[in-house]
Amino acid sequence: MSAGEKMRHATSSASAEKLRAQSGLTEAGRAVLRLRIAMLLINDLIKKKAFRVPIHLALGHEAIAAAVSAMMQPDDRLLLTHRNIHYNLARTPSLRREIDEYRMLESGLAGGRDGAMNLTNPEAGIVYTSSILANCLPVATGVAMGQQVNGVEAVTIVVTGDGAMEEGAFYETLMIANSLNLPLIILVENNEWSMHTRIEERRCAIDLESMARAFGMDWHALAGNDADLYCEKLQAIRRTVLASGRPCLVEVALSTLGDVTVADAASPSGRVINYHHGAAPQVSTEAGPLIEASERDPVHLVALKTAPPDFASCARQLHDALARDLP
Amino acid sequence: MTYLAHVNRCISQAIAARPCFVSFGQNVGAGSHLSGLTRNLPSGGGHRVLNMPNCENAQVGFGFGLMLQGVDCAFFCKQLDFLLLACDQIVNTWNMVRLRRPSASFTIVCIVVDSGFEGPQSRLNALADFSSLADIAVFSVSNGPDAEAIIDAHMVAPGFRIIAVSQRLFSSGISPAKADFSTVGTGTEASMLRHETGDHATIAAFNFAYPQAAAIHRQIQEKGLTASLFSIAGLPVADWLPMLADAKRTGRLILIDDSRSRNRAADGLCAAIAEAGIACRIARLYRTIDEQDIRPHADRFSIDFEELCRTIDLSPAQNPGM
Numbered sequence: 001m002s003a004g005e006k007m008r009h010a011t012s013s014a015s016a017e018k019l020r021a022q023s024g025l026t027e028a029g030r031a032v033l034r035l036r037i038a039m040l041l042i043n044d045l046i047k048k049k050a051f052r053v054p055i056h057l058a059l060g061h062e063a064i065a066a067a068v069s070a071m072m073q074p075d076d077r078l079l080l081t082h083r084n085i086h087y088n089l090a091r092t093p094s095l096r097r098e099i100d101e102y103r104m105l106e107s108g109l110a111g112g113r114d115g116a117m118n119l120t121n122p123e124a125g126i127v128y129t130s131s132i133l134a135n136c137l138p139v140a141t142g143v144a145m146g147q148q149v150n151g152v153e154a155v156t157i158v159v160t161g162d163g164a165m166e167e168g169a170f171y172e173t174l175m176i177a178n179s180l181n182l183p184l185i186i187l188v189e190n191n192e193w194s195m196h197t198r199i200e201e202r203r204c205a206i207d208l209e210s211m212a213r214a215f216g217m218d219w220h221a222l223a224g225n226d227a228d229l230y231c232e233k234l235q236a237i238r239r240t241v242l243a244s245g246r247p248c249l250v251e252v253a254l255s256t257l258g259d260v261t262v263a264d265a266a267s268p269s270g271r272v273i274n275y276h277h278g279a280a281p282q283v284s285t286e287a288g289p290l291i292e293a294s295e296r297d298p299v300h301l302v303a304l305k306t307a308p309p310d311f312a313s314c315a316r317q318l319h320d321a322l323a324r325d326l327p
Numbered sequence: 328m329t330y331l332a333h334v335n336r337c338i339s340q341a342i343a344a345r346p347c348f349v350s351f352g353q354n355v356g357a358g359s360h361l362s363g364l365t366r367n368l369p370s371g372g373g374h375r376v377l378n379m380p381n382c383e384n385a386q387v388g389f390g391f392g393l394m395l396q397g398v399d400c401a402f403f404c405k406q407l408d409f410l411l412l413a414c415d416q417i418v419n420t421w422n423m424v425r426l427r428r429p430s431a432s433f434t435i436v437c438i439v440v441d442s443g444f445e446g447p448q449s450r451l452n453a454l455a456d457f458s459s460l461a462d463i464a465v466f467s468v469s470n471g472p473d474a475e476a477i478i479d480a481h482m483v484a485p486g487f488r489i490i491a492v493s494q495r496l497f498s499s500g501i502s503p504a505k506a507d508f509s510t511v512g513t514g515t516e517a518s519m520l521r522h523e524t525g526d527h528a529t530i531a532a533f534n535f536a537y538p539q540a541a542a543i544h545r546q547i548q549e550k551g552l553t554a555s556l557f558s559i560a561g562l563p564v565a566d567w568l569p570m571l572a573d574a575k576r577t578g579r580l581i582l583i584d585d586s587r588s589r590n591r592a593a594d595g596l597c598a599a600i601a602e603a604g605i606a607c608r609i610a611r612l613y614r615t616i617d618e619q620d621i622r623p624h625a626d627r628f629s630i631d632f633e634e635l636c637r638t639i640d641l642s643p644a645q646n647p648g649m
Contacts, residue, residue, distance in 0.1 A: 077396075113426055114426075118423055122427075127395050127396075128392070128395055128423070128424075130419065130420065130423060132415060132419045135388070135415055135416070135419055135420060137385075137388070138384060138385035138386070138387070138388020138389055138392070138416060139388045139389075139391050139392040139395070139416075139420060140392060141385065141388065141389045141392060142388060142389035142390060142391055142392015142393040142394070142395070142396070142400075143392040143393075143395055143396055144392070145349070145389065145392065145393055145396075145398075146392060146393045146394075146395065146396025146397065146398045147396060149347065149349060149375070149393070149396070149398045150396060150397070150398065168384065169384055169385060169388070169415075172380075172382035172384060172385030173385055173388075175380050175382060175385070176379070176380065176382065176385050176386075176389060179379070179380055180377070
C-alpha cells in the first residue's frame, strides 16, 4: 500500500450517510463547485486549442485549494507550482482574467506576462510561482523570513507535490525552515503521479510523517476531499504555526481526475495514465460538474452533503455566471 | 591594508549604511569568517547575520524570497564552484523575479578559489560563465579602487548580482586609485573602469587578470611608452564604445583574460573591434586550458612581455615621438 493509500484509509472523512444529514451548500462547498466548473470551462477551451501556453488542470484538487484560500489572511503568502490553476482561481473572483492570462493578454491576471505555469497574483498573496520542480520551496523560506524581518505576523504556505519532494530542494527547505524557526506551511499534494509514472513505478515509498519527525516538525494528513473539514483543520494548523513560530508539513492525499487509458506495447490491454497537462480528454462541461461518484472527487463530497435541488441549482447558477465570463 | 581586509571593510560599510540587512551563508559569523571576508559584518538592530546549513540551492532561493518581501540581503559563499549547486535558483528564479522589477537587493558575494592548489575546484574561475546563464550582472573585484567602486555601487542596490573576489589576491596589497580612475561608458556603473590613460597601447583586463595587466602597464612605462589601462570588472558589457575609441587612438589592444573558460568576455571586445572596422594590432593573452587545470597546481598564468611587444610592434623605435 502506498503512502497516499495508507493515509486515505487512516483519515478518510465521515461516511456518506453522515454527510447526507446536511442540506445547504457550505461556503467551502460552493468554492469547490466553482473551481470545478471554472476548470471544466477552461478544459473545453483547451480542447478548442484556445491557448498556446501549457495549462495543468487540477481536476480533483479543488478541496485543498478552497480550504487554503479560505484559511489565508491578508498578510499571508502563498507560493505555487506549475499546477497552480486551482489556487489562482480560488484567489481571484474573475475567471476571465485567468483566461486572458492564458491568452497572454494585457487584461490577464498578470498582464499576460506570466502565462500558466508561473502565474502569480501578489495582490491575492500569491507572490511566487515556479514551473520548475521544487523551485518554489527554497524561495518560500526567504519569503517567510522576510515576513519575520518586516515584523508581519503571518504564515507562508508553499505548495509542492509527491514528485517535487523527490528533489533535494525539498530536504534543504525542511532544514532551513526548521533551523530558522520559520512560520511556514509546506503542503504536499500527493496525487501519486509524477508526469506519467506512479510512485511505485519510480521510487521507494517515503514516509513523510517520519521525515517530519526527523526534523522535529509537525506533520498533518488530510484525506477524503472534504473541503469543510480541510478548512477547519487548516485554520487550526495556521494558528499552531503562528503561535509556535515553527514550520509544519501537511500531506494531502488527492487524485487528479480525468485519467486516460492508453494501450502500448508494454500494456496492450491499456494502462491508466495521468494526462499531466493539456485537456482532460474524457471530461466535459456537458456531463455536469461531477467527474466520479467516489470519494476521489471533491464535488461528489459536496453533492453528498447538499440537498440535491440546492446542489443542482447552485451548479447551474455558477455555470451560468462563469460562462458569462468567457471570452 | 590587504586586498581582503579592504574588501571586507567596503562590504561592512555598504551594509551598515542600510537600516535593515540580512547577511547569510555557511560560517559567515563563525570561525575564520570565510578567511576574514565576513568578519565583523554589521549585526544587531536591523542587521542580521545568519550561519546557515550546507545547502547552496536553498540559500539562493532564500535570498530571492527575502528580496520578494522587500528585504535587502547577501549570501556569502565560500567558493564559486559551490554556486553550481544553485544554478536552478540563480537562473530560473532570477528570470522570474526580475520581471517583477524588485526594489530590494540580493547580492551573492563569493570567493573564487583560483590559487590552483585546490585542483578541480580551481578549474571554475570565469564570472562570464555565470553571467551568460541568464544575463546576470557579475563583478570581479581584482584591485582596491575597483572594490570600492563596485561594492559602493552594487552591494546594496535594487536587483540581483554576483560579486566575486579572488582567493589568489587575498594577501596582496592594494594601491590607491590613480587620478584617471573613473567609470567609463554607459550601462552598469563600475562595470568598465579606467585606471590609466596612455598613447601607445590599450590594455583591457578581464575576470581577475588586473594584476597581470598592471604589471604589463608598468613594463610598458619602463620602456618609455605609455598605455591606457582598463579593468572590465562587470559583465555583461552594454557598450564597448570607450574601449573602441581608446584602441583606435592607440592602435594597439592588449586583451588579458585569466578565465579558465572558452567563454571569454575578452572575445566580445575583440568581436566589437572587428565589427567596428577598427584597424589595430591585437594581442590576446589567455590562459592555456588543459588537464593540468584539474590537478593541484601553482598558478601558470605568466606573460612573456618581450613576445607581447613583438606581437603588437610595441617598442620606442616604432614610436619615435617618445
